[in-house]
Amino acid sequence: xxxxxxxxxxxxxxxxxxxxxxxxxxxxxxxxxxxxxxxxxxxxxxxxxxxxxxxxxxxxxxxxxxxxxxxxxxxxxxxxxxxxx
Numbered sequence: 001x002x003x004x005x006x007x008x009x010x011x012x013x014x015x016x017x018x019x020x021x022x023x024x025x026x027x028x029x030x031x032x033x034x035x036x037x038x039x040x041x042x043x044x045x046x047x048x049x050x051x052x053x054x055x056x057x058x059x060x061x062x063x064x065x066x067x068x069x070x071x072x073x074x075x076x077x078x079x080x081x082x083x084x085x
Contacts, residue, residue, distance in 0.1 A: 001046070002039040003063050010037040 006013070013033035020026030050058045061080040068077055078084070 001042055001060055001063060002035060004039050005032060005035060008036065010034075010040060 010033045013029055013036055017026050017029035017033055020029060046058065046060075059081050061077055064073070064076065066073065068074055
């Protein structure tokens, strides 16, 4: 799951990016709007999935600092899945 870096809606962030068009700050706001949109869409998809698999539990694994590409990374995912973190 992508983290929510802000409580602002993606549309509001896009509007703010437009006010800073042509500056580095405008690019950063556009990037934040993109991340916010992805996070909101993931929440919507997860909500639908959780309803379809009820009463099975749904566990959230946070956005990790690195890619899961070895046993250490897999163990970290397992820690989140089984409440060991």
